Amino acid sequence: MATADAAMIAVDWGTSRLRAVLLDGVGVAIEERESDDGIGTLSGGHEAAFEALVTGWPPVPALMAGMVGSRQGWREAAYVPCPATLETLATALLRFTSERGRAMAIVPGLVVRDPARDGDVIRGEETQILGVLAGEPDFAGLCLLPGTHSKWVSVAQNRISDFQTYLSGEMFELLSRHSFLRHSVTASGRDLSASPDFALGIRRTAVEGLPFPAAIFSVRVRQLLDNVNREDNLAYLSGLIIGGEIAAAIAAGRLRGDFPIRIVGTPSLAKAYVSAFAIVQGMVTLVDGSAAVVAGLRQVARASGLLTTEQPQ
């Protein structure tokens, strides 16, 4: 398809990556490009980084999601309170015109307030959820977006009602690479979640009720007293952390036996959670996270008039 058909650019701009997809008037992808100019690596120069990536594409409007709307981003798009729908988000778009005259818009993040934990925020994930809902408008259940900061998002009746962030990915990095446990574990590139040691970790924190703070030192003990090898022990640590996350979510009522779960992310990241839910409970389906962002941006574009044509049948 030629760029002459282009109607808009869907932009997924996170902390470490910038990705742009040129769409035609009905939302079909014409071309896709990607760069390392994540928000975390830039200090200003957002327009230049964006225009460098889309060089040669027509001057169509761009709709962006992710950290691009944070305080460190191109423009700060204030958080919108939950519950939130596609219409809420489309109405709250932060619109501006770039210095080169391009019409730009940023999908805002979401905020929940909760006296038990102050509250929570997401930015970027809301658009992925809209992408999930584009595929299954009647979905009611849990969308889990694993990562450095894992997000559990409750969805029903086409709206995002609540969510919670867990630091599981970051905790895994800290404990396996920066704590004294680094001497008790080692990475091997192997699929950790297939290991019986991963399953043991999940069972202890998510099934047997061992609180996460009471569980961590066992990583050292297993190596010291039982000569568990460091590869297996890394799988065990990963299991303890993900199991601790699941236990905390169960305690908060975020996971019930009859809740369907969509794991939205890259297959490699999602795999550990699929293994974990196989041990705990849950009807899990995987959703490709990159595709979900673009699907979500398409939905917002339609709801806000950036794409005027109806979705093709």
Place this chain on the structure above:
Amino acid sequence: MATADAAMIAVDWGTSRLRAVLLDGVGVAIEERESDDGIGTLSGGHEAAFEALVTGWPPVPALMAGMVGSRQGWREAAYVPCPATLETLATALLRFTSERGRAMAIVPGLVVRDPARDGDVIRGEETQILGVLAGEPDFAGLCLLPGTHSKWVSVAQNRISDFQTYLSGEMFELLSRHSFLRHSVTASGRDLSASPDFALGIRRTAVEGLPFPAAIFSVRVRQLLDNVNREDNLAYLSGLIIGGEIAAAIAAGRLRGDFPIRIVGTPSLAKAYVSAFAIVQGMVTLVDGSAAVVAGLRQVARASGLLTTEQPQ
């Protein structure tokens, strides 16, 4: 008192410090010296480091406790299983003669096995507990030794029955200095545990039942949405971590309303736990950790014949 009265040297040799106390025949301190030659900073050369510190002292036997008996120490003293008494430990001393002909002995660490968490180990703390028991032989309750790795030790009938390690001190370092939360907190040298934000953190994880993994992200949220200043937020993070430790210990039955608690450590470290127990529950008494080691070594020395004279009345 003259070194002519010297009968033995009590040695507290941990990861970061080496401390030696010259004792007379009834266990009274004649002189005390200290150096930075902790086990963590040495690779071999233990005898030289020790003799350098005690230069000029008589060639009396030395009794040592702490990481000196670990695999990275001078000699490895195998862990002794719990329950353990003064007699158990005195019998299991690792005795050897140094190259210069000095009679040396190392108090072994302790191990517990527990199918729910593999088990646990302590090394050095067992001697501090013996020091606590020297002062109150009938103590039955909990000895809490805060630090990088916080140890909760259950004691009754003059024996150490069980214990558990929590990584609270290390977790505080990791989260406040190496995680993304470092941008949301700052150290000020202020007494964190006097802050209402510390109390809020304790209440959330230890009283209101917010699981630690579900609580951490609120540190970021408070700064982002409520403009909590970074000093107060560090106190809050500290409260969440110590509260999470206490909640895990309560879940394991380590803390009951009628248990007396001895906090064994430096006053500055112990202060946070005193504040925490004032919020949760517990009859807390402080015990000086450095004095406890020497008191414990004295007890072991008497039980093993290194000090032959009875304690003076």
